[in-house]
Amino acid sequence: MRVAVVTGASSGIGQSAAVHIARRGTGVILTYHGNRAGALDTVATIEKDGGTAVALPLDAGRSEQFPAFRDAVLSALRDTWRRDTFDHLVNNAGASGAAAFADTSEELFDSLMRVLLKGPYFLTQTLLPLLASGGAVVNVASNAASFAGLEAGYSAYGTMKGGLVVLTRYLAKELSVRGIRVNSVSPGSTRTRIGGDAFAHHPEVIPALAARTALGRLGEPDDIGTVIAALAGDDLAWITAQDIEVSGGYNL
Numbered sequence: 001m002r003v004a005v006v007t008g009a010s011s012g013i014g015q016s017a018a019v020h021i022a023r024r025g026t027g028v029i030l031t032y033h034g035n036r037a038g039a040l041d042t043v044a045t046i047e048k049d050g051g052t053a054v055a056l057p058l059d060a061g062r063s064e065q066f067p068a069f070r071d072a073v074l075s076a077l078r079d080t081w082r083r084d085t086f087d088h089l090v091n092n093a094g095a096s097g098a099a100a101f102a103d104t105s106e107e108l109f110d111s112l113m114r115v116l117l118k119g120p121y122f123l124t125q126t127l128l129p130l131l132a133s134g135g136a137v138v139n140v141a142s143n144a145a146s147f148a149g150l151e152a153g154y155s156a157y158g159t160m161k162g163g164l165v166v167l168t169r170y171l172a173k174e175l176s177v178r179g180i181r182v183n184s185v186s187p188g189s190t191r192t193r194i195g196g197d198a199f200a201h202h203p204e205v206i207p208a209l210a211a212r213t214a215l216g217r218l219g220e221p222d223d224i225g226t227v228i229a230a231l232a233g234d235d236l237a238w239i240t241a242q243d244i245e246v247s248g249g250y251n252l
């Protein structure tokens, strides 16, 4: 059985990606940071569908803890799937943070950098010995890194996501020798718990976002999770080094 590692799958896009990857018959190791209950919900949803999933804690901003995480992944692989490798890595864990460029502190910059860029960089490096040849990596970037999604206040967040898109291309080149494909998705605004559950607390922002979206609504986690699952799977096996905007046509 194939196995995927999906970071940040206790809610939102990562939760949807984990569920849709599992529906394709792939076992899932999913991670959470603060929301263990959400991760257990994801496991329960996958198991209800007949799939297999294991939840592990991970702080994507603490690269010094990644070797211990790799050991935990290896134990889960051996205990649950009797394997020493896994096939798909989805670097999804992330949080947003906004401030005008003039007001962006080094603390905010560094915290976004650690979780959104350094995290995926060194987590992928740390897990590489366990990533099977012929596998796939999907990085979750953002349309904040492109002209269409450019909004004042997101210079640090968007810069990290832009870095992740560039990292995707370099990984695609270097890992291609092992047949590993690497792509990214760039969601537009999507109804998740991002920004301290901002869409639930400030639903008044939604109509304006929907009005700027060609397909006329806010994105939902499954709009993105299904694309991540497809990119990891065999149907899109000839795609590598690409970033796919998944926004319903934001600012089209």
Ligand SMILES: NC(=O)c1ccc[n+]([C@@H]2O[C@H](COP(=O)([O-])OP(=O)(O)OC[C@H]3O[C@@H](n4cnc5c(N)ncnc54)[C@H](OP(=O)(O)O)[C@@H]3O)[C@@H](O)[C@H]2O)c1
Binding pocket: 007, 008, 009, 010, 011, 012, 013, 014, 031, 032, 033, 034, 035, 036, 038, 058, 059, 060, 061, 092, 093, 094, 095, 096, 115, 140, 141, 142, 143, 186, 187, 188, 189, 190, 191, 192, 193, 194, 195
């Ligand atoms: N929603 C959008 O509009 C949107 C648009 C473009 C890109 N994205 C990107 O999509 C990805 C998923 O976010 P989401 O929208 O699905 O938000 P979400 O519902 O808040 O989910 C974020 C996930 O990332 C985890 N996470 C946050 N900080 C972490 C850390 N330091 N270490 C490890 N895990 C951490 C959270 O874990 P806990 O909750 O367990 O702490 C949760 O599982 C992020 O990379 C985000 O930047 C989102």
